[in-house]
Every structure is written in C-alpha cells, then in structure tokens.
Amino acid sequence: MHSEWVHKLDPYSRRALDEEDRALDVALRVEGDALDALKAAGLDVHSSAGPIVTGRVANREALARVAALPCVAEIQLSRPLREEK
Amino acid sequence: MDSKLDPRLRVLLDRRSTMTTREAARRVRVGVTDEDSVEVLLRTRGMPKGALEAHGASVHVVVEGAESIASVAVPASSLSALAGEEWVHEIEASRELFPELDLSIPECHANAVHSLAPSVRGRGVLVGIIDAGIDFKHKDFCNGDGTSRILLLWDQNAAAVANGSVPFGRVYTKADLDGVLKNKFGAPSVPHRDAGAHGTHVCGIAAGNGRAKNGKFVGVAPEADLLIVSAKGDGTLGQSNAAIAAYSWIVARAAELGRPVAINQSQGMNGGGHSGEAALEQAMDNLARLSGVVIVKSAGNEQQMRIHASGQLAQGQTKVVTFESGGSNVTDDIVEVWHDGADRISIAVQPPGAPAPTNFIAVGGTSKTKTSAKNEVNIVSTDDASNIGDVRTAIFISKGDADRIQPGKWRLHLRGDTIHGDGAFHAWIERSGEPRADEQAKFTEPSNDATISIPGTARRIITAGSFITRGDGSVGQISIFSSRGPTRYGLMKPELSAPGQMITSTRSSAANETAVPKIQSSYASMAGTSMAAPHVTGAAALLLQVNPKLNTTQAKQLLMRAARKTGFAAGAPDNTWGAGKLDVAEAVRLARTVVFPTITNVTVTGTAISWTTNVPTTAAVRFNTHQRRMLLGRSSGSLADLTLATQHRLDLAGRPPGTYFCEVLAFTADNWETLDDAGGRHHVVTV
Numbered sequence: 182m183h184s185e186w187v188h189k190l191d192p193y194s195r196r197a198l199d200e201e202d203r204a205l206d207v208a209l210r211v212e213g214d215a216l217d218a219l220k221a222a223g224l225d226v227h228s229s230a231g232p233i234v235t236g237r238v239a240n241r242e243a244l245a246r247v248a249a250l251p252c253v254a255e256i257q258l259s260r261p262l263r264e265e266k
Numbered sequence: 267m268d269s270k271l272d273p274r275l276r277v278l279l280d281r282r283s284t285m286t287t288r289e290a291a292r293r294v295r296v297g298v299t300d301e302d303s304v305e306v307l308l309r310t311r312g313m314p315k316g317a318l319e320a321h322g323a324s325v326h327v328v329v330e331g332a333e334s335i336a337s338v339a340v341p342a343s344s345l346s347a348l349a350g351e352e353w354v355h356e357i358e359a360s361r362e363l364f365p366e367l368d369l370s371i372p373e374c375h376a377n378a379v380h381s382l383a384p385s386v387r388g389r390g391v392l393v394g395i396i397d398a399g400i401d402f403k404h405k406d407f408c409n410g411d412g413t414s415r416i417l418l419l420w421d422q423n424a425a426a427v428a429n430g431s432v433p434f435g436r437v438y439t440k441a442d443l444d445g446v447l448k449n450k451f452g453a454p455s456v457p458h459r460d461a462g463a464h465g466t467h468v469c470g471i472a473a474g475n476g477r478a479k480n481g482k483f484v485g486v487a488p489e490a491d492l493l494i495v496s497a498k499g500d501g502t503l504g505q506s507n508a509a510i511a512a513y514s515w516i517v518a519r520a521a522e523l524g525r526p527v528a529i530n531q532s533q534g535m536n537g538g539g540h541s542g543e544a545a546l547e548q549a550m551d552n553l554a555r556l557s558g559v560v561i562v563k564s565a566g567n568e569q570q571m572r573i574h575a576s577g578q579l580a581q582g583q584t585k586v587v588t589f590e591s592g593g594s595n596v597t598d599d600i601v602e603v604w605h606d607g608a609d610r611i612s613i614a615v616q617p618p619g620a621p622a623p624t625n626f627i628a629v630g631g632t633s634k635t636k637t638s639a640k641n642e643v644n645i646v647s648t649d650d651a652s653n654i655g656d657v658r659t660a661i662f663i664s665k666g667d668a669d670r671i672q673p674g675k676w677r678l679h680l681r682g683d684t685i686h687g688d689g690a691f692h693a694w695i696e697r698s699g700e701p702r703a704d705e706q707a708k709f710t711e712p713s714n715d716a717t718i719s720i721p722g723t724a725r726r727i728i729t730a731g732s733f734i735t736r737g738d739g740s741v742g743q744i745s746i747f748s749s750r751g752p753t754r755y756g757l758m759k760p761e762l763s764a765p766g767q768m769i770t771s772t773r774s775s776a777a778n779e780t781a782v783p784k785i786q787s788s789y790a791s792m793a794g795t796s797m798a799a800p801h802v803t804g805a806a807a808l809l810l811q812v813n814p815k816l817n818t819t820q821a822k823q824l825l826m827r828a829a830r831k832t833g834f835a836a837g838a839p840d841n842t843w844g845a846g847k848l849d850v851a852e853a854v855r856l857a858r859t860v861v862f863p864t865i866t867n868v869t870v871t872g873t874a875i876s877w878t879t880n881v882p883t884t885a886a887v888r889f890n891t892h893q894r895r896m897l898l899g900r901s902s903g904s905l906a907d908l909t910l911a912t913q914h915r916l917d918l919a920g921r922p923p924g925t926y927f928c929e930v931l932a933f934t935a936d937n938w939e940t941l942d943d944a945g946g947r948h949h950v951v952t953v
Contacts, residue, residue, distance in 0.1 A: 188630075192602075192646035192660035199634070199644075206507045208545030210652070227433040228511035231552035231946070233545050235507045236433075255652055257545045259507030261499065262533035263697050264398060264464045265564040265719065266794035 186248040193258035194244070202240050206259035207247075209234045215252035222246040235259075270349040272358045278304065279345060287342045288741055288833070301833055303339040305369075308348075309356040321348045369735040370471075370765035374801055375851035376486045379808060386854055388487030388807040391814070392417070393473040394516035394529035395800075396509055397465030399458065399496040401774035402443050404466060404788065406474035406485070407492065414443040415475070417491050418519055421458045422498035422508050433511065434498065458496060463777035465496065467792050468532050470772025472800035473807065478788035483770055486804020486850065487811075493519055493527065504533045506546045509721075513561070517553050526558035526810035528821075530803035532796035534566045534719025536573050537660070537696040539604045541754040542898045543652040547724035554726040554818035555945070560806040561727040561818050564795035565760040566719025566749035572708035573697070574717050579611060579682035579689040586677050587693055591618075591663065592705025593673030599663040599707045600696035601678065604754060607655045608687030611680050615643050615661060618674030626681055629657050642666035654894045675710065692716060692754055715841065717749040718759045725899045728806070728822045729759050731844060732766025732798035733834070739767070742833045744842055748795055751841035755900040758841055761822055762829045764805075764848040766798030805850045812857040820862050823938060828852035863932040865942040873953050875928060876915040877942070883932035885914035889951070893927040897946055901929075910935060918951050926951045 187195060197205055209219070211232050220226060223243030224236040232254075238244045248256055271279070281290035287302045303324070318325050323340040340348060349357055371377050379386040400407070400419065407415050422435035430436050438456050445453025460466045473492060474485035493516050498508035513529065520527035538544045542551065554561045568574075575587050591599050605611055607629075614623035617637040627633050630649040636642055644662040651658035661678065665671050682689055697719075698706045722729040732745040739746060745767050751759030773782060773790035782790045806821050816824075829846030831838045838846040861881060868877040875887055888901035895902075905916045918926055928951055929943035943949070 188648070188650070190648075191651070192648055192658065192662075195632075195646050195648070196644060196660075196662060206505065208507055208510060208549075210545060210548065225433070227507065228514040230510060230514045230517075230549035233510060233549040233552065235510045235545075255545075257506075259505045260535060260537065262497075262504035262506055262509060262531075262535050264462070264504075264794075265532050265534055265567050265796040265799075266464055266467075266792045 184249065186245065189248050189253060189255050191255070191257040193260060194256050197258060198241055204237055204239050205244060206237050207235070207244070208257045208259065209247070209253055210255040211252050212254055213252055215250070218250050218252055219247060222250055270354060270356050271345060272356070274359045275304070275306065275345060275357060279342065282342060291741065302341045302343065304342050304359070305339055307358045308338060308354055309358070310354050312353045314353065317351065317353065370769050370801060371484060371486065373735045373765050374805070374848040376805065378851040379854045380484070380488070386808050386811055388473060388490030388804070388811055390525060391487065391490045391807045391810045392493050392520050392523065392525050392527040393487055393490040393803060393807050394493040394495070394520070394527050395465060395469045395472065396495045396497055396504070396512045396529065396531045397468050397533070398462050398499065398504065399460030399465045400469055400494050401460050401466045401772070401776060402456070402458065403447065403775070404772050405478040406470055406476060406772045408447065408477060412447055414440050414447055415492050416440060416443055416494055417523070419443065419458065419494045419496065420512070420515060421496045422512070423496060424458065432515065459776040460774040461776045463774040463782045463790065464532070464796065466774035467771045467790060468530060468796060468800045469494070471769060471797055472530055472804040474772050479786050482786065483789050485771070486801055487807035490807045497533070506535070506544070510546055510549045513550060513553055517556065517559055520558070526814040528560045528562065528803045528806035528810060530562050530800050532564040532799050534564060534722060535697055536568065536694045536719060537600055537602050538720045539651065539656060539658060539754055540692070540694065540716055540718065540720065540723045541654065542723050542725045543654050544720050547721040550721055550724045551726040552946070557815045557817050558810065559817060560810060560821040562799050562803040562806060563722045563724070563727055563729050564719070564799040565722050565729050565731040566717060567747040567794050568717040568719060568749045569714050569747055571706065571717070572712035573695045574692065574713050574715070575709040575711060576690065576692045576713050576716070579609070579680060579685060579691065581682055581685040584679055584681040586679055588675050588677050588710045589695060589707050590675055590710060591671050591673050591707045593670050594698065594705045595665055595670035597698055599671055601661045601693055602696070603659045603678070603680065603691055603693045605657050605691040606687040607650060607657050609682065609689055610684040611657065611691060612683050613645060613647070613659050613661070614679040615645065616677040616679060617641065618672050618676060623677065623679045626679070628683065636666060637672065639672040640667040641672055652894070654898065655892055715750050716752060716754060718751055718753065719749060723753045723759060725757060726818055728761045728802060728818060728825065730795060730799040730802040731760040731763035731842070732795045733763045733847060734767045735765040737768035737793060740834070744834065745793070755898055757899050758839060758844065760844040762802065762825055762844040762846060762848055763835070764798040764801035766795050767793045769793070769797040771797070801848055805848060805853060808850060808854055809857045812854055816857070819941065824853045824856050824860065828856055860938055861934070862938050863934050863940045865930055865932050865940055868930055868942060868944070868949055870949055870951055873919040873951055874915055874917040875930060875949055875951060876913070877930055879912050879932045881934055882910040882912055883934055884908050884910055885916065886931040887916045887928050888931065889918065889926040889928040891924045891926055893948060896927045896929065896948060918953050921953045923953050926953060
C-alpha cells in the first residue's frame with residue numbers, strides 16, 4: 182500500500198502511517214542542500230545540525246511528500262526522553 | 267584522648283578492627299575521601315603551622331577565630347594521635363551543615379581549582395542545560411547584584427509570541443528575567459516554573475553559585491553564565507526532536523556571544539540501536555565537532571532494570587527471549603531487536619498463555635495481529651535501518667480492545683533463517699516512565715551490559731556514569747543503577763563516572779514538598795546519572811575557561827586521562843566506570859599544558875593516504891567499506907605507523923577491491939589524539 186519511500190521511515194513513523202492522521206514531529210537525515218525542497222514539500226523546519234533536520238509535517242500526505250524527496254535518506258519520529266534521576 | 271573524638275568517630279575506630287575504614291565510615295555516616303581518610307572538623311586553638319599535615323591530614327579550609335575551626339581529611343589511623351595534641355580541643359565528624367560537607371565537589375576535586383589564584387570557576391564560559399525547566403529566581407542562579415546569571419531561557423512549552431526567534435515556545439532574555447527579579451514596573455511576566463525540580467537540581471550541580479546559603483552548596487562552575495532550554499514535553503518528558511532544536515539553538519547562541527559552551531542533557535530513552543545512529547545522536551555528534559563546544563549526557567539508570575537481552579543464533583536455530591509485561595493501560599510495551607543485516611532473522615510473538623506464537627515476520631516485513639486477550643501486536647521490521655546495514659525490528663504491544671496489556675510472560679521467538687554474519691542479536695525494552703514506572707516491562711534473562719540510554723551512545727559526546735558519595739551502597743562504589751556500556755558497536759561507554767547519588771543541589775520552589783523535600787530550605791537531594799552528568803559538564807566548563815578552543819573529543823581525552831582509578835575504580839577503564847572517577851583538578855592541570863596535534867594536507871594518491879602534523883606523531887588509518895558504520899566508529903580494519911614524525915603515508919594496497927571510507931588519526935608522544943574524517947565525509951580510497 183505504500184511506495185518505495187516507506188523504507189526511509191523508522192518503525193515509529195512507519196507505524197504512524199496506520200494510525201489516526203495527525204501532525205508529526207520528525208527528524209530527517211538528508212543529503213546535500215535540502216532545506217528549500219523540504220519546505221516546499223510541507224516540512225515546517227525547526228532546526229538543522231549538519232545533515233540532521235527537524236520539523237513538523239501537518240499530516241500523512243505531507244510526510245509522504247517529504248519522504249519521497251531524493252535528498253531525504255531517513256525519517257525518524259520524535260520520541261520521548263525521560264529524566265534520569 | 268579519645269574523649270576528644272565525637273561518638274561516631276570512636277565507633278568508626280572501634281569497627282576498623284573488623285572492616286575497612288570506608289565501610290566503617292559508611293555505616294556511621296562519616297565522609298571519607300579515600301580508602302583510609304575521613305572528613306572531620308577540628309576545634310582548635312594555637313595550632314602550630316604544618317601540624318595537621320604532620321599527621322597526614324589534608325586541609326580543606328581553616329576558619330580563624332578565638333577558637334579556629336579546621337575542615338580536614340585525616341587518616342583514620344591518625345585520629346587518636348591527633349586527638350592527643352594539646353592544641354586540639356575536639357574532633358568532630360563532618361556534618362551536613364558545614365560548607366565542605368556537600369561531598370561531591372571535594373570528591374571530584376573541583377574545590378581545589380575554585381581556590382586557585384587566579385581561580386577557575388567557569389568565568390567567561392557558558393553552561394547550557396537542556397532539561398524540564400529551571401527556577402530562575404533561585405539565588406544560586408543570580409549574581410551578587412541580584413540580576414540573573416541566565417542570559418537566555420528558551421521555554422519550549424510556552425505560548426509562542428508573534429515574530430519569535432524560535433520555532434515553538436518563546437525565549438526570555440536576561441533583561442526579561444532581571445525585570446522579574448527586580449520587580450521592575452512594566453517588565454514582562456515570565457510564567458516559567460520547574461514543577462518537577464529536575465532541571466533546577468541539574469543546573470545547580472553544574473553551575474550553582476551557592477548564594478542561597480552563603481556558599482554551602484556550590485556547583486562545579488559557579489561563575490559560568492547560563493543558557494537554559496526548558497524542553498518541550500510533558501512534565502518529566504522531553505522530546506528527541508525538541509532536544510535537537512535545543513542543541514542547535516544553544517550552540518548558535520554561544521557562537522553569537524563568542525563564548526565557549528558546555529552543554530548538559532540528563533534525559534534518555536532505551537529504544538534504538540545503541541550504536542549512535544539515532545538522529546538526535548547524529549546531531550549531537552555533528553555539534554560536538556565544533557571548537558568551543560562540549561556535550562555531556564547522563565549514562566542512564568538502567569543497569570538493573572532488565573531492559574537489555576542478547577544472544578546468538580546459528581543457521582536454522584530458534585531462540586526464545588522472554589519479557590514480563592507489567593500490564594499497562596497507558597502506554598505500549600515496545601521492544602526493539604537489532605542485528606547485522608548479513609543475518610536474516612525472523613521474529614514471532616507469543617502472548618502469555620498462548621499455545622503458539624504468531625506467524626514469523628521476515629526481515630523488512632510488517633504485521634498487525636490481535637491476541638486472544640484482544641491486545642494488539644504490531645511488528646515492523648526495517649532492513650538497512652538508518653543505512654547502517656543492520657536490521658531493526660520493533661514490536662509494539664498495545665492494549666488494543668482490552669482495558670490493559672495482558673500482564674505476564676511474553677515470548678519473542680527469533681529464528682535464524684540465514685546466518686552469514688555472527689548471528690548476534692540485541693533487544694531493548696523502551697522505558698515506560700511516569701506514570702507507569704512500576705509497570706516497566708522486563709526481560710526474564712537480561713544482560714546488564716549495553717544499557718546506556720540513548721542519546722548516550724553517540725560516539726563523540728561524553729557520557730557520564732554515577733558513583734556513590736552518599737546514600738545506599740558503599741561510598742566510592744559505582745551506583746547500582748548506573749548504566750553500562752559498551753555500545754552495540756563495541757565502543758567503551760561511559761567515558762567516566764562522577765558523583766551521582768544523594769547529591770544536594772538547588773531545589774525549585776515550585777516543587778512538591780513531599781516529592782522533593784527541602785534541605786536548608788533552598789536545596790534538595792536527588793540521585794541518578796542525571797546528577798553525575800552535570801558534575802562532568804561543570805568540569806568541562808572549567809576546562810573551557812582554561813582553553814576555550816577545546817572541542818568535545820579533546821575535553822573527553824582530558825577528563826578521561828585525568829580520571830582516578832582508585833578504590834572500587836581500580837579496574838578502570840571498563841564499561842562500568844569508563845576511565846574512572848572524575849578529577850576536575852587534574853583535568854584542569856592537563857588542559858593548561860596539553861597540545862593536541864593538528865592534521866593538515868590530507869591527500870589521497872592512488873591507494874595511499876598522506877598527511878602532515880604540526881608536531882611529531884605516530885599515525886593510524888581506520889577504514890570501512892560501509893561509510894555509515896565508519897561514521898559511527900565501527901571500522902573493519904586499520905593500518906598504523908608507529909614512527910614519530912610530522913609526515914605520514916599509509917597505503918591500503920593489497921586490500922580487497924572496493925571503496926574504503928577512512929579516518930586519519932595522529933597520536934603525540936604523550937598519546938594525545940586527533941582524528942580527521944573530513945568532517946564526516948571521510949577520506950575515500952578506491953582499491
């Protein structure tokens with residue numbers, strides 16, 4: 182049911198495809214100068230550190246557009262970090 | 267003469283006949299500084315110069331008066347003789363009310379550099395804290411004039427303002443905070459609070475100045491200025507994405523200010539490959555390359571949490587890995603299984619009481635099934651996960667149509683369909699956290715190794731374990747909770763260990779009194795590697811004061827070389843202690859003198875790499891035909907040249923044909939190291 186870009190998704194973002202459609206905070210590993218293409222595909226860019234770009238996509242459709250970009254190597258869903266006390 | 271000794275010291279001396287000084291001291295709650303020395307206070311009059319030292323004592327401070335008070339560490343074997351001196355009126359075991367009794371700072375020798383002339387207290391350096399919040403009104407984060415030491419506070423959970431400088435939340439400036447602190451008319455309100463108190467406590471360890479109690483509880487870098495990010499999340503949670511944004515923001519602001527920065531994060535998660543491949547870890551590693559940036563992360567508290575299991579499969583063999591679910595009705599139980607892509611391992615799940623497992627899911631496959639108890643089991647397998655050539659299979663167990671996940675033993679069946687690698691696999695259970703910490707799923711046959719929490723497995727950063735200076739367990743021993751390495755790719759973690767158990771530091775006034783009891787009204791005790799990491803972060807800030815150009819890798823070398831391998835840490839370096847116990851004074855001493863080699867003119871000619879160094883060095887090239895693995899520190903081979911010289915050439919001729927991604931290493935005669943991997947692009951050699 183999904184296209185070949187699905188292999189770029191980590192298990193958490195891949196699972197999100199089958200859940201209720203919602204905005205997703207994601208981290209991307211990109212190749213080359215990708216920011217303009219990412220924005221055009223619907224990523225609200227929050228930060229970039231070298232090849233790692235973070236941001237939010239509004240829904241599954243935008244996630245698919247972003248994932249399909251050749252400059253995108255991997256997408257990881259944002260996940261909880263817990264304090265270590 | 268023993269009548270001059272307080273009762274606890276007398277009991278301690280009595281018990282030394284049957285146990286070590288350290289153990290006797292622990293039992294009567296007397297501080298110790300090494301195997302035989304105890305922390306005491308002397309009431310004295312007319313003490314001759316050098317008299318304490320003659321008894322083998324190490325003097326911390328003497329408060330002069332008609333009757334002087336001396337804080338010293340003295341060998342237990344000298345106590346009776348010391349008590350016999352006429353100028354000694356009384357010897358008392360040190361207590362919590364005395365300035366030096368916050369044990370962790372003297373333990374890691376930070377006070378020794380605070381009192382140097384000129385002092386090394388973090389002046390000119392920034393400490394960045396990424397945590398759940400801060401009590402910015404706490405006096406320890408204010409200057410003597412009552413203004414804030416916090417230059418910028420990014421509250422990622424705050425309502426955004428129009429045309430804000432950040433993608434979410436809002437930034438409060440020092441002027442905003444000063445306005446509140448000084449009750450300035452018209453100053454904007456700053457509604458930020460730290461209800462959980464974790465961030466406030468962490469920040470106090472790294473950089474509190476002790477002003478709330480006249481210097482009784484001073485952090486490691488008390489004169490550093492602060493950049494604070496209150497991480498987006500819910501209470502005790504942060505979010506990995508927001509953490510990436512936080513790191514980028516702190517580094518950018520430090521660059522604008524033209525100042526070096528030491529950044530602390532005391533948060534983590536278990537799900538992932540534990541090889542540094544997570545996006546957050548990659549981002550941290552990228553920033554850790556920069557001059558003037560040092561990144562420190564807590565190792566995690568997972569050593570005894572039964573969250574890791576591992577094994578090895580032969581071709582056609584099936585193994586069962588069992589975990590016990592706590593039966594959550596809130597969050598999923600999530601297990602991740604990782605193995606080399608050369609092996610094809612299928613996985614099936616058998617719920618409690620089920621006669622057989624579900625269908626096996628092959629590499630790259632997915633499935634979603636309902637159990638007889640109406641729980642949902644979702645398996646998602648990813649080939650070449652994160653492009654590192656490994657297979658990642660995540661198993662999500664949710665309550666589905668039931669009211670909770672079925673508690674009991676769940677079995678993962680792993681079948682070696684094709685084994686062309688070593689057949690090894692690792693599995694981790696994701697942390698459940700609050701409010702269901704007591705429902706954390708656990709393996710029945712765990713391995714305590716490889717329990718470092720992510721992002722602590724990032725290659726370039728400094729990961730800190732915890733040892734005991736107070737609280738349960740033997741003083742000086744590693745904390746029972748402190749996560750152990752190595753990474754899945756075999757890199758040693760943690761890098762070193764620091765005090766992390768029952769540490770007294772700044773308490774947020776917004777904290778619940780029952781959950782976070784007050785000590786001296788403005789302080790509280792907490793335990794965890796969360797508390798160990800900021801000791802190291804503060805130490806890094808002091809190193810950056812001495813040498814503002816250091817990057818994380820260089821600071822790491824200094825801290826590891828300086829680490830003490832004494833007492834329980836005698837076996838270091840290892841994957842429990844790292845290099846040993848934090849020694850701030852020694853690291854600062856090294857930072858003043860060390861010259862790290864610089865590598866220039868790296869050239870690839872045919873199958874050979876050549877380069878130049880500024881000082882005579884020995885040389886090595888590490889390589890892998892898989893670039894992403896090389897980036898994470900997993901080499902498939904190496905070459906070395908042990909001749910000290912400033913020009914080197916190493917040739918990969920004779921290797922199997924292929925494209926080799928190489929990193930070049932230079933080692934001075936004193937073994938200080940520099941690594942050049944062309945900024946992560948690697949030097950590429952085709953054979």
